Amino acid sequence: MSAAEKNLGVGSPxxxxxxxxxxxxxxxxxxxxxxxxxxxxxxxxxxxxxxxLTLSWDGEALVTEGIDLAVMPGEVCCLVGRSGCGKTxxxxxxxxxxxxxSGRVLLHGEDVTGCPGRVSYMLQKDLLLPSRRIxxxxxxxxxxxxxxxxxxxxxxxxxxxxxxLAGCELKWPSELSGxxxxxAAFLRTYLMGADxxxxxxPFSALDALTRVDVRRWFVGVARELGLSALVITxxxxxAVSMASRVYVLAGAPSAGEPSHVAGEVVVRRADDAPGGFxxxxxxxxxxxxxxxxxx
Amino acid sequence: MSAPEASELGGGxxxxxxxxxxxxxxxxxxxxxxxxTPLVAVVALLAVWEAVVDLGLVPNFLLPxxxxxxxxxxxxxxxxxxxxxxxxxxxxxxxxxxxxxGFAFAVLMDRFETFYLAFEPLMTISQTIPTVAxxxxxxxxxxxxxxxxxxxxxxxxxxxxxxxxxxxxRSVDPDVIDLMRTMNASRWQIFWYAKLPAAADQFFSGLxxxxxxxxxGAVIAEWLGGNAGLGVYMTRVRKSFSYDRMFASIIIIxxxxxxxxxxxxxxxxxxxxxxxxxxxxxxx
Numbered sequence: 001m002s003a004a005e006k007n008l009g010v011g012s013p014x015x016x017x018x019x020x021x022x023x024x025x026x027x028x029x030x031x032x033x034x035x036x037x038x039x040x041x042x043x044x045x046x047x048x049x050x051x052x053l054t055l056s057w058d059g060e061a062l063v064t065e066g067i068d069l070a071v072m073p074g075e076v077c078c079l080v081g082r083s084g085c086g087k088t089x090x091x092x093x094x095x096x097x098x099x100x101x102s103g104r105v106l107l108h109g110e111d112v113t114g115c116p117g118r119v120s121y122m123l124q125k126d127l128l129l130p131s132r133r134i135x136x137x138x139x140x141x142x143x144x145x146x147x148x149x150x151x152x153x154x155x156x157x158x159x160x161x162x163x164x165l166a167g168c169e170l171k172w173p174s175e176l177s178g179x180x181x182x183x184a185a186f187l188r189t190y191l192m193g194a195d196x197x198x199x200x201x202p203f204s205a206l207d208a209l210t211r212v213d214v215r216r217w218f219v220g221v222a223r224e225l226g227l228s229a230l231v232i233t234x235x236x237x238x239a240v241s242m243a244s245r246v247y248v249l250a251g252a253p254s255a256g257e258p259s260h261v262a263g264e265v266v267v268r269r270a271d272d273a274p275g276g277f278x279x280x281x282x283x284x285x286x287x288x289x290x291x292x293x294x295x
Numbered sequence: 296m297s298a299p300e301a302s303e304l305g306g307g308x309x310x311x312x313x314x315x316x317x318x319x320x321x322x323x324x325x326x327x328x329x330x331x332t333p334l335v336a337v338v339a340l341l342a343v344w345e346a347v348v349d350l351g352l353v354p355n356f357l358l359p360x361x362x363x364x365x366x367x368x369x370x371x372x373x374x375x376x377x378x379x380x381x382x383x384x385x386x387x388x389x390x391x392x393x394x395x396x397g398f399a400f401a402v403l404m405d406r407f408e409t410f411y412l413a414f415e416p417l418m419t420i421s422q423t424i425p426t427v428a429x430x431x432x433x434x435x436x437x438x439x440x441x442x443x444x445x446x447x448x449x450x451x452x453x454x455x456x457x458x459x460x461x462x463x464x465r466s467v468d469p470d471v472i473d474l475m476r477t478m479n480a481s482r483w484q485i486f487w488y489a490k491l492p493a494a495a496d497q498f499f500s501g502l503x504x505x506x507x508x509x510x511x512g513a514v515i516a517e518w519l520g521g522n523a524g525l526g527v528y529m530t531r532v533r534k535s536f537s538y539d540r541m542f543a544s545i546i547i548i549x550x551x552x553x554x555x556x557x558x559x560x561x562x563x564x565x566x567x568x569x570x571x572x573x574x575x576x577x578x579x
Contacts, residue, residue: 097473119477129489131495175572175575175576
């Protein structure tokens with residue numbers, strides 16, 4: 001049974017949300033330390049791992065070479081890299097939409113290389129279907145899985161409040177603001193119910209102020225739900241503000257230099273800091289480290 | 296371009312943003328104005344037409360007056376109605392068959408790339424063939440009954456439907472399809488939830504065009520041989536030189552086409568409730 005199903009199933013909807021944060025912080029490396037990437041951090045099986053992932057666009061030129069990374073259960077990680085360094089290609093491989101030249105994708109230790117439908121998936125574009133009401137959009141993964149519409153709606157309805165969408169159930173996507181649409185897309189992603197969520201530049205299309213709000217909201221919800229997530233982005237601020245660990249991707253595939261993980265930065269989260277985490281020294285320290293790895 | 300000209304253009308370009316702003320600020324014309332203005336224009340034109348004939352500038356046997364046309368319309372109402380039923384039935388039958396065939400073809404083109412590559416250019420070329428040119432052949436092959444009429448309507452409505460649906464299916468964001476694949480959606484589910492709604496807009500535009508083609512196609516086929524229908528009526532009144540009846544049947548054809556288009560619009564509004572929300576948020 002998937003994480004979302006577990007959460008949804010427990011007791012009253014409100015209580016179910018806060019429950020089930022699988023293996024909270026298990027195996028999280030010591031804060032403040034930066035160390036070279038070495039696959040799964042010690043302690044416990046990772047929720048999602050890539051082992052020596054080598055990818056290409058056309059079967060010839062390599063985009064990435066030997067990517068190792070691991071997301072521990074209940075952890076939000078980021079993969080940050082410049083535009084065109086193959087981030088989305090990695091995401092597609094992790095989602096099982098493409099098959100790597102070599103290497104494996106592991107989900108809780110199980111080999112899922114090339115199998116779509118095992119992880120939840122969210123893009124910069126909200127990709128809401130314009131022809132469906134918001135509630136039916138977020139229910140889509142449930143309905144596609146064979147659940148009856150009424151049952152799916154009943155399951156999704158209690159979540160609207162927590163996702164900041166109360167009152168939007170019967171609206172059409174075109175009636176919502178960008179931030180709201182992205183929250184709806186995230187609720188839909190959550191209802192995909194997989195243990196691991198992949199997010200590709202999830203909030204970078206929003207305007208600056210909305211972006212900061214939605215990121216903070218995401219960090220809170222992710223913690224509450226115990227999400228294991230990998231956020232892929234080119235935005236160092238987005239990476240550091242959302243993740244507890246940041247993998248830095250370096251390379252220039254178009255110049256014949258496949259991307260590789262240049263290093264890994266552990267972010268010392270201080271989400272309760274006055275004025276927000278983005279104004280703390282910890283944030284700046286992590287950002288500086290990521291920038292220097294990006295070169 | 297000479298220097299003075301360029302500077303003149305530059306000077307002319309500057310006030311443009313202001314003008315555009317003014318246009319945006321001025322409210323859309325009121326409903327009354329939108330209805331009354333074209334009405335006045337039509338009445339004025341009819342008055343000029345009536346005057347031109349009444350004053351003898353154009354001989355009456357060549358051009359009936361609007362009053363004569365309306366009189367003919369009223370006198371022949373029963374006859375026109377029965378012919379209209381025939382034409383409408385042929386047009387509707389042809390349209391239904393055309394839509395079903397077009398739909399099937401578009402789905403095949405969407406499903407099989409080879410099918411698309413094979414038929415896409417043929418579709419475009421076949422749209423340039425005038426229906427008037429193939430109508431006599433159809434009558435020759437299929438006789439004087441309803442069949443050649445229906446077939447001509449099918450031929451002329453099939454292509455706009457197929458082309459609009461096929462390009463509609465292709466307009467889906469590939470990321471939506473990727474997303475649905477990660478949700479383990481079946482091919483049928485991707486079609487039903489993403490492709491079909493995405494194609495709906497273009498489908499209805501194509502259907503609106505097809506609806507007018509259907510009426511015109513049926514009439515053209517009737518001209519070339521048949522026992523009933525507005526086209527048959529038109530050839531008969533033309534041979535008896537009663538041009539007032541000719542004009543009366545033209546009015547009927549226009550009204551039928553408009554009614555069919557309106558019907559398509561109503562169906563579209565009922566089947567695409569999200570369009571209204573989109574229009575509203577665009578206006579905002």
